[in-house]
Structures are given as C-alpha cells and as structure tokens.
Ligand SMILES: Nc1ncnc2c1ncn2[C@@H]1O[C@H](COP(=O)(O)OP(=O)(O)OP(=O)(O)O)[C@@H](O)[C@H]1O
C-alpha cells in the first residue's frame with residue numbers, strides 16, 4: 001500500500017476580508033510515489049493548498065497529517081519542511097541572500113552540513129541545472145527564468161523526499177522548460193506540481209487534480225494527441241519528438 005505523505009482532512013482555509021473561504025472542507029492525499037499535476041483557474045486556491053500542506057497558512061478548521069501524524073505547530077511543520085521541498089510561485093519570495101551560492105547553500109547548512117560540504121552540494125546542484133558559474137552572481141540581478149532555476153536549485157540541494165512545485169515553468173523559455181521536464185523525470189521523487197502549462201504537466205505528472213469551489217477533484221488521465229500549431233520554427237523542418245517517450249514518466 002502506498003504511504004500517505006501529506007494528507008488534508010476537512011480543511012477550511014480563508015483570508016481576512018475575502019468573504020468565501022478558499023478551501024472549504026477540503027480533503028486531499030499526497031502519497032509516496034505520486035506525481036500529481038494540480039490545475040485550476042487563477043485564484044482557485046492552488047497556492048493556498050500548498051501553503052496549508054507546508055504549514056505556511058494555518059487552516060481555520062480541519063487537520064494536516066504528515067506520514068499519518070497530525071502536524072499543527074511550527075516545530076512540527078519544520079520537520080515536514082526538512083523532508084518536503086517547496087518551490088514558491090514567486091522566486092523573489094524564495095531567494096533572500098545577496099549571492100546565488102549563499103541562497104543555494106543555505107538549506108544544506110540548515111540541515112547541519114559543514115560550510116565546505118554545503119558549498120560543494122550547492123555547486124553540484126547548480127551545475128546539474130545548467131547553472132555552473134552562477135555561484136557569485138547577484139541574486140537580485142538575475143533574470144526571471146534564472147531566478148526560477150536558482151530557486152529550484154535551493155530546493156533540490158536539500159534532497160527532499162518529495163517536491164511541491166508552484167508553477168515551475170513560469171517564465172522559462174521552451175528549451176529550459178524542456179530541460180526541466182528531463183530533470184523532473186530523472187529525479188524519481190514524489191511530486192505535486194501546479195501549472196497552467198498543460199503540455200508540461202502532461203509530461204511531468206502521472207495523475208491530475210483540480211481545485212474548484214474549495215475542493216480538490218480527481219481529473220482524468222492525460223491523452224497525448226497531435227494538433228496543428230504555429231511557432232517561430234514553423235517554416236523550417238523540425239522535430240518535436242515524443243515528449244512522453246522523452247521524459248519517460250507517463251509509462
Ligand atoms: N494573503 C492573502 N490575503 C488575502 N487574500 C488572499 C491571500 N492570498 C491569496 N488570497 C486570495 O485567495 C484566493 C486563492 O489564492 P491562491 O493564491 O491560492 O490562488 P491560485 O489558485 O494559486 O491562483 P494563481 O493561478 O493565480 O496562482 C484568491 O482569490 C486570492 O486573491
């Protein structure tokens with residue numbers, strides 16, 4: 001039987017002044033081995049769901065369980081955050097040190113690694129994401145896509161057993177987005193991915209959920225199909241390959 005990593009039971013989450021709660025009696029299970037794509041219109045509560053799962057927002061009612069145990073206090077959620085990595089929707093909320101190296105080494109230092117081992121881990125992770133040589137770059141001067149990738153490095157360097165990714169492809173060019181599909185496919189890590197990029201989700205996720213009216217709904221599996229399209233390479237012969245075969249995740 002697959003083990004539930006994080007479970008929400010009857011969660012109600014609301015923000016002051018918003019009126020209707022965003023999540024209203026919401027049940028959701030994220031299990032070991034899952035690769036879930038989470039869809040939903042703007043403002044439907046996707047980010048809110050992730051924040052509740054990580055203890056960044058306390059539910060008004062209901063409970064959060066981590067590996068079968070109720071978690072409620074900051075101390076309890078700190079244990080969750082050591083094992084589950086979250087990529088925030090806005091990279092500027094994730095990066096707070098002057099240099100890329102400081103940002104990426106912060107997690108491993110926090111996990112108790114020595115400064116030199118934390119540095120090595122950071123350098124290695126940056127390299128694996130195609131960011132070799134970025135160590136001394138100033139974080140606030142990076143482009144939007146670069147910030148997104150550095151944020152991802154800051155998450156992956158901690159080798160979390162599971163990943164919650166909030167719009168990881170937002171602002172990435174097609175080539176970098178493609179690289180990200182490959183990286184996620186190669187990670188073999190339980191993951192919950194929010195995205196409005198359906199093509200990306202079809203490659204990166206194996207099952208799908210959506211949020212509507214404060215509840216999580218199970219969506220049917222993705223069906224890969226061809227369609228007419230246009231893009232700047234349209235006039236030249238080119239090959240898109242088979243994204244599913246390439247990523248190897250939808251078998
Ligand atoms: N801190 C906050 N204070 C007040 N309202 C908030 C706050 N954060 C989110 N909301 C509101 O809660 C609702 C759900 O927001 P949430 O960010 O979870 O949506 P989302 O599904 O992630 O949307 P998007 O696709 O645009 O990222 C929205 O109506 C939003 O305006």
Ligand SMILES: [Mg+2]
Pocket residue numbers: 046047048089166
């Ligand atoms: Mg969001």
